[in-house]
Amino acid sequence: MADSNLYDKIIELAKRRGFFWPSYEIYGGLSGFYDIGPFGLNLKRKIIEAWRQMFIKNHQGLVVEVETPLVGPSIVYEASGHVENFTDPIIRCKECGRIYRADHLVEEKLGINAEGLSILELESIIKSKGLRCPVCNGELEDVKSFNLLFKTQIGPYEGNDGFIRPELAQGIFVAFKRIFESLRGKLPLGIAQVGKVGRNEISPRQGMIRLRDFTIMEMEFFFDSEKCSCNFADKHYGEKINILPYELKSKDMGFVTTTLGEAIKKGYIINKCMAYWMFIGKLFLQGIGVPEDNMYFEEKGEKERAHYSKQTFDHMVKTSRWGWVEVAGYSYRSDYDLSKHETYSRASLKVFEPFEKPQVVKKKRVIVDKAYIGKVFRSKAKYILERIENLDVEYVISELKNKNALLVDGMKIPKEAIKIVEKEEKVSGRKFIPHVVEPSFGVDRLLYIALEYAYKEKNGRVVLSFPRAFSPLDAVVLPLIEDDEKLAEKAKHLYSYLISEGFDIMYDDTGSIGKRYARADEIGIPAAFTIDYQTLEDDTVTIRDRDTWEQVRVKMSDVPKILKKFIYNSTDIKQLGIE
RNA sequence: GCGGCGGUAGUCUAGCCUGGAUUAGGACGCUGGCCUGCCACGCCAGAGGUCCCGGGUUCAAAUCCCGGCCGCCGCACCA
Known part of the structure; x- marks a missing residue:
């Protein structure tokens, strides 16, 4: 290797x-x-x-x-962090064309912690300190951000990225x-x-x-x-x-x-x-x-x-x-x-898991006299109610205890308008975000690697020995001699038969039989069926194994069954022959 | 992106340094013919080239120079 x-x-x-x-x-x-x-x-x-x-x-x-x-x-890629984290601030030297990570350059040359600085901040630091190319001392261009995301525009309106x-x-x-x-x-x-x-x-x-x-x-x-x-x-x-x-x-x-x-x-x-x-x-x-x-x-x-x-x-x-x-x-x-998508989309992405038995929890709740709030605060009532709802119960209790009232943005809600009630609540499960x-x-790397591991040379010829089930084609059908109509007829029959059985098949009648075997080996076709003169007599064909070059005779009518066995069960070809 | 090296039919390559008689040569592959009874058989004929692209130098550029694109190696980069 x-x-x-x-x-x-x-x-x-x-x-x-x-x-x-x-x-x-x-x-x-x-x-x-x-x-x-x-x-x-x-x-x-x-x-x-x-x-x-x-x-x-x-x-x-x-x-x-x-x-x-x-x-x-x-928004999706803002939430996922790709817009932010898939971006590098880069800066280019006008003289020699070298490109640097702008934040790294600032950190190394100026000893300033540049982590999280914006493009403009980096830009102004570099300008004000007169930073130049560390290799050729040339002048530097403006800081640019380079994002590995391919950007495009959705629909006709600009800004809809x-x-x-x-x-x-x-x-x-x-x-x-x-x-x-x-x-x-x-x-x-x-x-x-x-x-x-x-x-x-x-x-x-x-x-x-x-x-x-x-x-x-x-x-x-x-x-x-x-x-x-x-x-x-x-x-x-x-x-x-x-x-x-x-x-x-x-x-x-x-x-x-x-x-x-x-x-x-x-x-x-x-x-x-x-x-x-x-x-x-x-x-x-x-x-x-x-x-x-x-x-x-x-x-x-x-x-x-x-x-x-x-x-x-x-x-x-x-x-x-x-x-x-x-x-x-x-x-x-x-x-x-x-979690990020939950924050950005404001949709709940939590999963609910019921407990085996619902749990009963005692919980204190703040009950506000809505009629009173409405009458007194009028248009501000809705806002006040919302604010109170979001307050911690224990905080409300201590405020009422200490001040005899609750302050919301400077507005005073008297003790009388608020009640603290203890209630039993049923909790039937828990909510969580899955990990x-x-x-x-x-895939494309695997494609190359499959080729590399399949590549063999044998007698100066190339053979792609893919695992049989991974070969680009399942089999090739070959009449032994190029110009014999009887052989061709039989071969074409087998060819259509195998296609109708769902296999990927190539038909090849050009050149000597040896050349055609070589050609099939190079593509990595695991099996070759050859129609010869014996086929005309008894309807048998030979099946040849790409890797061993061994051949055995099989009945033409059995070919689909045999090919399936050969490809998917990694069967030794010798076990497939008639005798 | 920088530096080094490279880019010639489908594929691999000769020619480039030392510019001109090269109609850009060869091998394999491809097409057609003859031949061929099992592993790239042989013979014959043929097709196939923007010599990576653009510019420059020159009477003349595949060949020399510059720029670009692509590839390999090293550096940088690679959530």
Whole structure:
């Protein structure tokens, strides 16, 4: 895997065979954008399907999938903290063009704590102190803010700004209450989404690894933080996990291999739910073809984490060109997002949990003589009543006791107009904001990684040995000889038959049979059916295994059944033959 | 964004330093023909190029110079 040319070979192959390539090529290309071609899209679709299987279908009743819009109004991203935290103040040198973080520059050069300062404040400090470029001593331009959100305008009116979502999560948080209620209010609940997001990276590199427009697969897993109910994690405590906790990272150690149970017990993973989904994520990547030794979970330090996160693990996978690459992040977002949206939207996003038995609580209440207030204060009455309502009962009691009256904005309400009553109240449950754990995968990175792990060379030929279920196509149908109408007729019949059975099939009759096998191997097609002269006699065909190049004969009528077995049960081809 | 290196048919590349006889050469792939009874077979013919884009220098630019775009590496950046 130390072959750094592997990347070049894959990029070349991906372009030539139509897996993916840089977008807008005829206009010179545009950094951070990639097109995905026919074979690449099939593969991508299968990766997404596998994720759905692992995270959603295998957890029916616990995890659901939704779809929310790509563009959101600015208030949503103000609430989520992205407008504020996704922005860096930057400043550019007029002479050499170097760009600095304006706040960092002020802190370093002037020793002023610049945290939280606005653009204008930074600007005036820099101007008044005559700060210049620390490298070339050139004059500096004005401070600008750089936000990684793609901004757009909604409708024809200026000022009605919107943003392209930088993650899928906000669409889910905003719709949480509706989804939760429509599913009859049960926790824990996972809400998943697959879709495109946009992040206006300053300078994307690394091809498919860092894009400005890409597909992610996310799940927001909502649970009651007071009783972390992820008991389904328990039976997997013996499972192996490669993990690098932050405390070990500073010691410059590599990851450690331990068990899920140990990682929780030692406090490496602070939340059981998170641990469980990390385990599922591990299985998912193994399915794509990444061996366990080539992946681990790396904890992010406090400053490296996103603004919403209490703990984050990056799911790292080894690549030939870039070493360890993050393909997924697992964040403990606590109740950060729902709380923020509650504040900004003024909608209650709390969940109600009934007690087993309603509790009876004695409670003092302030009863105001509304008729008196109305008569005396007239138009101010409504305001006064509202104010009193919001006062603490104990405060009212002590005021009445000490002053024989209650003062509201200087207005005096006599003791006689206020009564304190003690009442029994029934409390039937508690309200709380659920906590959230979020596993989030980058599909396009996985697409590249699937290719890299599938790439093999055999006898000087390239073979993409995808796990069979992940191959862009299921099988290829080949007449042995190019120009034989009888063979062609049989082959086309098999071709249509397999298509009608729901398989993704390619038909290839051009060139020598060897060349066509090679071609299919390079695309990663796991099975090849060859129609030869024996087929004309007894209706049998050969099935060839992409990885071993072994062949056995099977009955033509059995082909769909056999192909299904071959692809989904990882069956050895030798067990499929007639004898 | 800075610095270094690079950008030539679908793909990989020769040519660039030392500007002109190069009609921009080759390999693979592609198309057609012949051939072909199981692993990129052979022979023949053919199509395919804004030499990344723009400007400049020059009688003349793929070639030299400047700017831009894109890619790789390093730095910076990467909620």
